[in-house]
Amino acid sequence: MSDFPLVFERGAAGRRAARPPVTDGASMAELLGEEALRADPPRLPEVSELDLVRHYTQLAHRQFSIDGNFYPLGSCTMKYNPKLHEDAAERFLDLHPYQDPDHAQGILALLHDLQRDLATITGMDAISLQPAAGAHGELTGILMIRAYHEANGEGEQRRVVICPDGAHGTNPATASMAGYDVVEVPTGPDGEVDIEAFEAALGPDTAAVMLTNPNTLGIFERRILRMSEAAHAVGAQLYYDGANLNAVVGRARPGDMGFDVVHLNLHKTFTTPHGGGGPGTGPVGVKAHLAPYLPVPLVAREGDRYVLDAERPRSIGRMRSFYGNVGNLVRAYAYIRTLGAEGLRRVSSMAVLNANYLRVKMKEAGFTIAFDRVNMHEFVAQPPAGMRTLDIAKALLDHGVHPMTVYFPLIVKEAMMVEPTETESLETLDAYAATLAEVLRRAEADPAYLAEAPRHTPVRRLDETTAARKPVLRHGFGDL
Amino acid sequence: MPYVPHTDDDVRRALAAIGVDDVDDLFADVPAEILDPPLDLPEPMDEVALLAHLDALAALDQQAVPTFLGGGVRRHFIPAVTPRLAMQGEFVTAYTPYQAEVAQGVLQSTFEFQTMMSELTGLPIANASMYDGASAVAEAALLAVRQTHRETVMVSRAVHPETREVLQTYLWPLDIDIEVVDLEPSLTTPVPAVGDHVAALIVQDPNHLGYLEDMPAMAAAAHAAGALLIAVVDPLALAVLREPGSYGADVAVGDGQVLGVPMQFGGPAFGFMVVTDGLLRQLPGRLVGQTSDVDGRRAFVLTLQAREQHIRRSKAKSNICSNHQLAALLATVNMAALGPTGLREMAEGTVRRAHQLAAALRAAGADVAANERFFAEFVLRTRAEGATVRRRLAKRGVRAGVPVPAEYGIGNGVTLAATELTTDADVEALLAALHDVGELGVVGTEVVA
Numbered sequence: 001m002s003d004f005p006l007v008f009e010r011g012a013a014g015r016r017a018a019r020p021p022v023t024d025g026a027s028m029a030e031l032l033g034e035e036a037l038r039a040d041p042p043r044l045p046e047v048s049e050l051d052l053v054r055h056y057t058q059l060a061h062r063q064f065s066i067d068g069n070f071y072p073l074g075s076c077t078m079k080y081n082p083k084l085h086e087d088a089a090e091r092f093l094d095l096h097p098y099q100d101p102d103h104a105q106g107i108l109a110l111l112h113d114l115q116r117d118l119a120t121i122t123g124m125d126a127i128s129l130q131p132a133a134g135a136h137g138e139l140t141g142i143l144m145i146r147a148y149h150e151a152n153g154e155g156e157q158r159r160v161v162i163c164p165d166g167a168h169g170t171n172p173a174t175a176s177m178a179g180y181d182v183v184e185v186p187t188g189p190d191g192e193v194d195i196e197a198f199e200a201a202l203g204p205d206t207a208a209v210m211l212t213n214p215n216t217l218g219i220f221e222r223r224i225l226r227m228s229e230a231a232h233a234v235g236a237q238l239y240y241d242g243a244n245l246n247a248v249v250g251r252a253r254p255g256d257m258g259f260d261v262v263h264l265n266l267h268k269t270f271t272t273p274h275g276g277g278g279p280g281t282g283p284v285g286v287k288a289h290l291a292p293y294l295p296v297p298l299v300a301r302e303g304d305r306y307v308l309d310a311e312r313p314r315s316i317g318r319m320r321s322f323y324g325n326v327g328n329l330v331r332a333y334a335y336i337r338t339l340g341a342e343g344l345r346r347v348s349s350m351a352v353l354n355a356n357y358l359r360v361k362m363k364e365a366g367f368t369i370a371f372d373r374v375n376m377h378e379f380v381a382q383p384p385a386g387m388r389t390l391d392i393a394k395a396l397l398d399h400g401v402h403p404m405t406v407y408f409p410l411i412v413k414e415a416m417m418v419e420p421t422e423t424e425s426l427e428t429l430d431a432y433a434a435t436l437a438e439v440l441r442r443a444e445a446d447p448a449y450l451a452e453a454p455r456h457t458p459v460r461r462l463d464e465t466t467a468a469r470k471p472v473l474r475h476g477f478g479d480l
Numbered sequence: 481m482p483y484v485p486h487t488d489d490d491v492r493r494a495l496a497a498i499g500v501d502d503v504d505d506l507f508a509d510v511p512a513e514i515l516d517p518p519l520d521l522p523e524p525m526d527e528v529a530l531l532a533h534l535d536a537l538a539a540l541d542q543q544a545v546p547t548f549l550g551g552g553v554r555r556h557f558i559p560a561v562t563p564r565l566a567m568q569g570e571f572v573t574a575y576t577p578y579q580a581e582v583a584q585g586v587l588q589s590t591f592e593f594q595t596m597m598s599e600l601t602g603l604p605i606a607n608a609s610m611y612d613g614a615s616a617v618a619e620a621a622l623l624a625v626r627q628t629h630r631e632t633v634m635v636s637r638a639v640h641p642e643t644r645e646v647l648q649t650y651l652w653p654l655d656i657d658i659e660v661v662d663l664e665p666s667l668t669t670p671v672p673a674v675g676d677h678v679a680a681l682i683v684q685d686p687n688h689l690g691y692l693e694d695m696p697a698m699a700a701a702a703h704a705a706g707a708l709l710i711a712v713v714d715p716l717a718l719a720v721l722r723e724p725g726s727y728g729a730d731v732a733v734g735d736g737q738v739l740g741v742p743m744q745f746g747g748p749a750f751g752f753m754v755v756t757d758g759l760l761r762q763l764p765g766r767l768v769g770q771t772s773d774v775d776g777r778r779a780f781v782l783t784l785q786a787r788e789q790h791i792r793r794s795k796a797k798s799n800i801c802s803n804h805q806l807a808a809l810l811a812t813v814n815m816a817a818l819g820p821t822g823l824r825e826m827a828e829g830t831v832r833r834a835h836q837l838a839a840a841l842r843a844a845g846a847d848v849a850a851n852e853r854f855f856a857e858f859v860l861r862t863r864a865e866g867a868t869v870r871r872r873l874a875k876r877g878v879r880a881g882v883p884v885p886a887e888y889g890i891g892n893g894v895t896l897a898a899t900e901l902t903t904d905a906d907v908e909a910l911l912a913a914l915h916d917v918g919e920l921g922v923v924g925t926e927v928v929a
């Protein structure tokens with residue numbers, strides 16, 4: 001079997017697909033000086049336009065996607081990304097971030113109203129649209145908390161961020177980047193944070209508690225109001241990782257749960273496309289006492305004009321250049337404006353319905369449910385004894401569907417985290433459950449079945465050990 | 481239109497299978513006092529109404545007029561084929577390629593991206609992308625601190641002001657000091673005396689005002705003190721300018737918008753980071769590596785993940801998880817479409833158009849800064865404040881003039897940028913508008929409009 005070519009291995013010297021307008025004139029050496037110029041051109045592809053089209057079309061065909069089939073990755077909210085949103089975003093492509101704000105009143109109005117609507121949805125007082133992703137929003141939020149404690153003269157005292165042991169890796173990584181120590185609290189037998197351990201961990205050194213609710217097991221923390229009271233009683237701030245907001249969007253608000261800061265993953269709940277790994281978009285909302293620390297600039301209204309307000313002396317500063325991932329902010333705005341409050345309620349209601357339905361079906365198919373109880377938008381399952389989650393995931397690939405998130409959260413052995421989302425039909429969920437049952441049946445009948453899966457994918461299992469031991473991180477052009 | 485397929489029958493069937501009577505029973509764990517608050521959101525719109533609403537907003541925004549704005553984002557040629565290929569549903573609606581067997585599209589194109597960024601910068605190891613240029617610079621500074629165990633970074637004032645603000649935000653909680661190098665009258669950075677407490681020297685080339693820096697001398701100054709040189713570069717400029725690897729930069733970072741990403745009011749584009757072999761283990765972000773599958777076929781996979789948050793948690797090199805993959809794919813397809821010749825023509829066209837613009841302005845009596853070594857943009861001293869000039873020009877249908885901040889000490893001024901897309905008619909329009917607002921010629925009173 002031959003290798004699928006790299007774009008560098010196609011075409012021939014002298015070919016190309018696209019021609020920019022050409023300007024003649026003085027040479028670069030005359031204009032910039034010989035010493036400023038590079039000696040050799042970069043070795044970029046030289047392909048015709050049709051070569052190029054075939055190459056990236058064929059690569060697209062070697063790529064699984066939501067558009068292609070069911071993609072129930074837990075924690076990722078792989079819901080349908082409406083085509084309408086792509087049309088919406090196209091209306092604002094030619095806007096320069098530094099054009100005169102008086103001549104950008106349309107986009108500023110949109111961003112301003114999106115700030116307002118996201119504040120309403122989360123129950124917070126103010127929103128920054130600036131962060132580029134969930135993790136970036138986390139850093140923004142924890143830095144604001146740090147600035148707040150410092151302003152209160154408690155910067156030295158508060159050194160610790162508390163996360164549950166089920167937390168996503170970005171939570172502890174963020175706390176470290178913000179200069180904090182991390183303390184993990186265990187999960188109890190009901191799948192919720194162990195409340196005694198949690199209360200014992202809180203103290204005068206606690207800067208923040210980072211939670212997601214529902215948590216990474218898909219279980220709603222029923223004691224959230226007690227947790228929030230306990231955290232605030234010791235002067236800590238409560239941070240909401242919004243990755244799981246799809247479970248409650250339109251029906252419950254982090255602000256009402258007692259959270260002081262929240263980030264949203266617009267690429268999850270508000271269906272901006274994941275793009276093969278990004279760009280995400282991670283707006284941050286805060287209660288009024290933290291609003292002075294929001295990053296600059298904010299979109300503000302002054303009389304009948306919208307302005308970019310950068311004169312905020314207590315702000316933590318900028319988290320990135322310009323104002324945010326505006327293309328995605330337009331998509332999220334389109335989503336909220338077409339759904340309205342009722343539509344959002346239906347999103348979370350049907351997301352939770354679908355996840356519970358699939359939980360029941362997977363149990364019938366022979367899987368164990370970790371913390372078996374009514375769950376929210378996702379749940380964590382385990383394979384029958386003796387089988388490995390990785391193998392089942394690979395077998396699913398042969399059936400044309402995508403596996404669930406595997407081996408996360410870390411606190412469940414052989415974890416299979418399943419999140420179907422509200423945009424899937426029951427037929428799709430039935431078919432997935434049937435496929436899972438079929439995989440178990442064949443695995444029991446033939447031990448080689450799992451070991452050799454996948455058989456029908458564009459490539460089969462990869463040698464990841466060699467990839468890491470002898471890293472090849474770029475094409476060698478035959479001379480490296 | 482919540483894009484939900486459930487019929488009433490479906491809901492009944494699902495509830496029966498679950499064994500509850502009502503969808504609300506599934507929300508029983510949510511404390512009753514916080515369930516279903518009233519939400520004051522606008523009434524929903526249908527597709528036609530939404531697009532009409534967005535058209536009305538877009539009509540308030542100046543687009544598709546002569547444009548001379550730079551400052552980190554520019555309007556460049558993007559062939560039709562680029563977005564058509566990169567924005568295919570398979571790429572747009574994919575997740576991070578964790579199941580490599582069915583994600584070779586994203587993985588291979590990312591490997592191609594890493595190769596292209598390595599070729600452009602002359603450094604061996606590019607990650608799969610960062611959020612933007614500014615946050616990439618901040619991450620590069622943190623990398624230098626980890627690598628050298630020193631707690632000060634030195635940064636030229638000619639690094640984009642917003643980038644320096646982001647650097648400040650990232651370094652503040654870790655108590656890392658920032659020393660700023662002031663500019664010479666030529667609006668370039670003098671070669672600084674780098675102390676042996678400095679982890680990295682950060683210099684942007686071309687700098688924020690458009691001018692070329694003496695990068696080989698910067699590298700020598702940094703290395704003499706055992707510090708790293710972090711070169712903040714314009715990747716399109718690297719089609720003609722000397723590449724960071726050739727002058728000994730340890731890290732090349734920057735923003736990729738100019739490589740084929742629409743301006744979109746400043747985002748999303750992507751950041752990139754390319755490093756020497758010795759810095760591999762300190763590199764933040766995702767990396768794609770080449771390997772083979774069980775049948776011996778070449779295949780690509782996310783690798784060296786022990787640097788990342790999902791494995792290393794609080795000990796990770798960065799908290800970055802989602803990156804800007806789709807924007808990086810736009811750049812990958814775009815560079816493949818243009819090839820080395822097309823990219824060079826764009827860079828050359830940019831330089832020529834910018835220099836022609838400067839000459840035309842001088843000829844018309846404008847006060848253009850003296851330094852001739854600029855890539856796409858340069859400084860124009862103005863009578864009125866920069867932001868005022870920009871607003872007056874906008875009223876005359878021209879987008880031009882990023883205000884020069886007061887910290888540069890040149891008084892009132894703006895930067896003007898040209899690209900290969902700038903036409904003679906655009907230049908005429910700018911000159912006429914500048915004339916109109918009293919910024920051309922030696923005489924003339926302040927025109928207010």
Ligand SMILES: Cc1ncc(COP(=O)(O)O)c(C=O)c1O
Pocket residue numbers: 075076133134135136168170171212216241243244265280281282800801802
């Ligand atoms: C629970 C949780 N928190 C945080 C994140 C990080 O979000 P992002 O990838 O947008 O940085 C994720 C995303 O995978 C997540 O699932």
